[in-house]
Amino acid sequence: MPDDPALPPVGLAVSGGGDSLCLAWLARQWRKHLLAFVVDHGLRAESAEEARLTVQRLEAMGVPARLLTLSGLTKGPGIAERARQARYAILAQACREAGCLDLLLGHQADDQVETIRMRQESGSGPEGLAGMGWVTALPDVRLVRPLLGFSRQALRNTLRQAGLVWVDDPSNEDLRATRVRVRHDLQGQDTRQTLWKIGIEAGTARMQRDAARAESLARRVSLRPEGWACLGPELPDAEILSGLIRAVGGLIYPPPPAAVARLLTAGQDATLAGVHLVRWRAEWFLVREVAAMSAPVPAEAGAMWDNRFECWLPSVVSGGGMLIGAAGPGLERTLRGGWPARFCATLPALWRDGQRVAVPHLGWWAEETLKEAQCVFRPPVSVTGSGVYGCPDGNEAAEAGRAPDM
Structure with a gap:
């Protein structure tokens, strides 16, 4: 720049x-x-x-x-x-x-x-x-x-x-x-x-794996705007699954590798790091664990809820005691677009005086003024990391894999 x-x-x-x-x-x-x-x-x-x-x-x-x-x-x-x-x-x-x-x-x-x-x-x-x-x-x-x-x-x-x-x-x-x-x-x-030297070598290998994972993800997995991941009929390998759990859970760091390995070995519905692995219609999904979601926050433009959703609201909405929180149970079947109730319960919603007044991802609002409200799924770290590792600044010692003088 x-x-x-x-x-x-x-x-x-x-x-x-x-x-x-x-x-x-x-x-x-x-x-x-x-x-x-x-x-x-x-x-x-x-x-x-x-x-x-x-x-x-x-x-x-x-x-x-x-x-x-x-x-x-x-x-x-x-x-x-x-x-x-x-x-x-x-x-x-x-x-x-x-x-x-x-x-x-x-x-x-x-x-x-x-x-x-x-x-x-x-x-x-x-x-x-x-x-x-x-x-x-x-x-x-x-x-x-x-x-x-x-x-x-x-x-x-x-x-x-x-x-x-x-x-x-x-x-x-x-x-x-x-x-x-x-x-x-x-x-x-x-x-x-x-x-x-371990860090340099591991970093170079990590970037190579990230590129391979990105290709595999593009072919097999759908990370949806609702904040859940569609994994397909078979579970992905441990490293890809770990990155997806991190994204769906709004985590900075991935879950422990041993815990992810146990999840894969079990091959059944389970929870890990605030994320629920679910089998539905012959496919696997990762959705947010309801009990792990953040409490509601004031509905203000640019507000971040659950460390995953950035919310943009009409100017008439900001302030006034309105909150952004989990949609929760009780959404009518006709509103859910065919998705299970437990999936939709994790969606961000607008609340006023204890009443749900909008669920932007379902295209539902109780008031016309809320029609333009949006909540964008933006996990803090991408699934594959999107980082540069093991690439020093060009000085000869670092390029040779040797630590700087310490």
Whole structure:
């Protein structure tokens, strides 16, 4: 994209730490039309001040910045994953509002090696061993990680040479966190180089498999706008089934490979990761599990419900106490277009005062003003991943499969 102020800016996710601040400094040498987003998770008393300080440092660097504040996060089990999901959700929303097609992230080579080791230890299959993608295509934005070929130390040395200071988050030294323990365990350079090479090889293989899967999906599977998948008379292989479960369930990450393997072996109706595998009319379908769907959300233009449906509404609808939620049971047979009631119960619907007033996918509305309402199925990650893995930035060490100096 040209560096043109008339076009949308390139987005940057900047926490204020050494990695993301160096990303901003390097990006500023590359182009002028940037927009940084600083997320305050609100989990530490000092986080708000640190976020404001980061915004000031970015603006002093010549990078415009917006402060995004999360609410509702509480410490406790799964906080790292909950914070990550909330962070990516608010960043994606900010990119949509600003028109950013690309969001640059500060993940670097040490992060990649740690990710690969963590996935090794969790028994991840070949998909996970590819690590983080250099480019990951989401429905609204491309996540770009241009620093994966550079070590944490190299980035901090760059900041020191530029006379810049950064924020050190104390949670990065909390040994209760799995990633921090892995970081402390990975002291040997040989181990890091081995893991780096595993990631390069696994990433290259992953992209080849993604291409083959896309071809197979086009021939055999229909991913429908209603949010369910028609698999045909026979179940697909484990990797394709895993990607479909992720899409239908609105998940960022695929379900555990062992659980998918058990599902295939059983070959019967079952649930996994918020998705129901159903046999109907001699064919297999994946539909959302009713009990796992999200609660209703306010009916506003661009609202995302159940992490899968983006809703666009007539201007007369927004606000006014209307909600977007599951259609639920009780839809008349004549409205369902031949689909089972349990399928249609998972469709997004508009509700007012406890009454269902529209189900856009069924072309039904109780009021003429709701006729133009639409809910578009947009899972957070495509079935085949749509990412670039194992493709370093061109430096000789990375091309040779060796880890950067760490």
